[in-house]
Amino acid sequence: DEVRSDRHESTALPESTALPAPTAASLRDALLHHLRFTVGTTPERASAFDWRMAVSHTIRDRAVDPWFESVRRTEAEDRKRVHYLSMEFLIGRILEDAAINLGLRDTIDEVLDGFGLSFTEIAEGEPDAALGNGGLGRLAACYLESMATVGCPGYGYGLRYEHGLFEQSFENGRQVETPENWLATGNPWDFTRPETAYRVGFGGEVIEEGGRRIWVPRSRVLAAAHDTPVVGYGARWANTLRLWAAMPGAELFDLDRFNAGDFAAASEAEALARSLTRVLYPNDTTDGGKQLRLSQEYFLSSASVQDILARHLGAHDDLRRLPESVAIQMNDTHPAIAGPELIRLLVDEHGFGFDAAAGIATQVLGYTNHTLLPEALERWTVGLMRHVLPRHLEIIEGLDTQFVELQGERPDPVRLIGGDQVNMGDLAFAVSHKVNGVSALHTDLVRKDLFPVHDELHPGRIVNITNGITPRRWLKLANPALSELITDTIGSGWETDLDRLRGLEQHADDPGFQEAFGRTKRLAKVRFADWLAAEHDIEAPLDALFDAQVKRLHEYKRQLLNILWTIARYQRIKRDPGAGWVPRVKIFGGKAAPSYDTAKEIIRLINDVARIVNDDPETRDLLRVIYPPNYGVSMAQKLIPASDLSEQISTAGMEASGTGNMKFALNGALTIGTLDGANVEIREHVGAGNFFLFGLTTDEVAARRSEADHARTAIMASRPLQDVLQSVAEGAFSPDEPHRHGRLVDLMWNSDWFLVASDFDAYDSAQDEVDRAYRDSHHWQRMAILNIARMGHFSSDRSIREYMSRIWDIPAAL
Ligand code: GPU
Secondary structure, eight states, X not given: OBSSXXXXXXXXXXXXXXXXXXXXXXXXXXXXXXXXXXXXOOTTTOOHHHHHHHHHHHHHHHHHHHHHHHHHHHHHTTOOEEEEEOSOEEEEOOHHHHHHHTTOHHHHHHHHHHTTOXXXXXXXXXXXXXXXXXXXXXXXHHHHHHHHHHTOOEEEEEEXXXXXXXXXXXXXXXXXXXXXXXXXXXXXXXXXXXXXXXEEEXXXXXXXXXXXXXXXXXXXXXXXXXXXXXXXXXXXXXXXXXXXXXXXXXXXXXXXXXXXXXXXXXXXXXXXXXXXXXXXXXXXSOOOOOXXXXXXXXXXXXXXXXXXXXXXXXXXXXGGGHHHHEEEEEESSTTTTXXXXXXXXXXXXXXXXXXXXXXXXXXXXXXXXXXXXXXXXXXXXXXXXXXXXXXXXXXXXXXXXXXXXXXXTOSSOOOSEETTEEXXXXXXXXXXXEEEESSHHHHHHIIIIXXXXXXXXXXXXXXXXXXXXXXXXXXXXXXXXXXXXHHHHHOSOTTTOGGGGGGGGGGTTOHHHHXXXXXXXXXXXXXXXXXXXXXXXXXXXXXXXXXXXXXXXXGGGTHXXXXXXXXXXXXXXXXXTTXXXXXXXXXXXXXXXXTOHHHHHXXXXXHXXXXXXXXXXXXXXXXXXXXXXXXXXXXXXXXXXXXXXXXXXXXXXXXXXXXXXXXXXXXXXXXXXXXXXXXXXXXXXXOGGGSEEOSOOHHHHHHHHTSXXXXXXXXXXXXXXXHHHHHHHTTTTOTTSTTTTHHHHHHHHHTOTTOHHHHHHHHHHXXXXXHHXXXXXXXXXXXXXXXXXXXXXXXXXXXXXXXXXXXXXXXXXX
16 A cells, blocks of 8 residues: 655766765865755854754764665665564664764864864764664664675565653652653754655554455554664664654545544544554553554554565566565564465465465574563453454454464463463464564573463474674763773774684783772762763762662552662662771663553652661762662663663563663673573583672572562561561651551562562672672772773674574675
8 A cells, every 4th residue: 555656766966966085174065065955044143053064964964875875785686684673763863873883973073172162062962763672673773784794685664653751750759750852942853755655554453355354443543764874883884764654644534434424534644643653652562452552563563574575576577476575573572463464465465375374474584582471471452453454353353263273182271362362472473484582592582481372383483593782872872981902902993803802801900900990980989970960960979989770660560679779789788887898889870661660669758768878978988879860771881881880670580671781881880680681691601719609590590489488587577677667667767657568578578479588698698799809909990991801792783694694694785
């Protein structure tokens, strides 16, 4: 149901319009041109905003040639492309990242300097593109950047939410959410393509006509493309991030119904269009159950699959050969309806038989699983599915029948539709040729606990691809001082070949290098502390150990363990102030889903503890608790380089991978962590001696949970924990409302599903070990340097190359 085809992207650039070489002089001319003709002002009158717009357009222009050239080559060489479908892209700011990848970071700096302006200040005016919740969305952003850097032809497909993740503030320690508004001042990065638009149907019924099933939707919404070029490092390749916006417009208004007097129905599609891409669902590890969410997922899937087929048919006439030119990767089950949608289009619109269509879909699709948490495994009721997507329900029933047949005589077969629920994980598995977990441990558990039957029926379909992070944003951009030191020491090249960091190993014991590394850490601390003071009026003592836990608030991530331990430390300092404590700043950051009450109570406890501890003159030089509000990508870029200790303390078996863990270690923070997710592999790479391990293993967690009264038993065995819980229960941190945290204390004693009590003493001992190691500064610096040197494996370039060879079957174009 394409409205107009894509003409823009295949247009090769005529020689004559190619831009002049990007010298300071030519960039200056371009900047003044944009200031005058795009922004409509003069250097004398331009505000910081005006300058940022002009700079962004100047930089964006430079992405266009590599972008067109990449499309031209992909088409000329008829290359296979990957299409990464994700409900989330947690990008952050774009300007500085683009400038770095285009090799223009220093030149534009120089140009702005000529106007008495600071590039850094201008860049920091840009709002974060926060079209995601946490790790899953940030991973998608790292992967797009790596695809462009290694030369993997492809597209990111997502939704252009008008409002990204909510903004968090604290009122009396409580989380308050306000709408985010990143588009309010215009987005200089996207190319709007109102003519590249598809109709997406919702609801209605399926009728039979000449032996064919025909879906007659009740309403149709237009999906319009907005494209952002994604340039790889060195600008040798660029891909497209295509975000769909639901478009109101004449197309949507049902004039026939209106004329027939059905006024409400006539504007139904219009109302749906207005709400579809209005706002990102703020749940991390989603707990769905909302019709609008299913509609969003279908809107993304349908528009993207239609676009993919249209592009294929623009160059080939045979859809049977789709798997030779197209791979589609589903980022968790959120876009899993793309499977049934592809089958529907092949069967209903292109005349394929069901089995042939399902076969093609399966060869094209891949599914990445990001969680085992039962509340996060998407399920939709059959009733809702029939109401929103009646034809897709029939197709899922067909796939279910196939899948049950495959299981032969198995007594209690796994069903894609179980009872009155459609299981999106089972569906995604059934329509994919590869299913991957995101760390070695997680993939093991996916095999054993989540999909044992599927695994038996399709041996080899499940593979592991451990997550990665882009070293451009998370080292070169975020930590310029350390990056420079690294380049001075081992030369450049590590940006695209992160294994070269190994070259730092031989300097780990060198006091000169240690000192230089220490200076970069200090600089990062100053930068972060200055920002904290300016932005949040929070003071951070620079000589303390910076101990950070930043991530979404979730019980399984155990911020509660961290804050309870902080209270224990506070009590000990009070008891024995002169015991030679290592000064610590405990840094927390992260948002709770607005409906997640327990997570919000934990936020309040942290803020309550901060208020008491930070105001206590006896302890404030030795212990500080800070919780800057509204953690996001840009805050992470400042905080991570400044950190000494990285808290990765989830209950074993529950964090699929973690990626923050990688960012910290790459910036020379040591990890205190459990054997969970990618922690396991990080520890193997950096060396067990350079990692503070504690806690129950996955198997021990399962065993402990089955012990009656494990919480009470563990608390009774730990005097420090008892004291902590008692003080919280008595209101030591909420004197105005002594019982404020009673429910959390009660949860600890009576349930403690996440085994905070069981791991408390082990965590406490590991924290003692941290102090001991930190006191020996040479020892600490050595460990930190070895962490950096051995993190090459965790570049997202490595992850993407694995996807290309093991799932997508795409060779690098470069
Ligand atoms: N993750 Br499912 C999210 O951030 N959101 C989700 O909805 C789901 C998973 C995270 C995992 O919790 C984290 O362990 C992992 O590193 C990340 O996805 C990327 O794989």
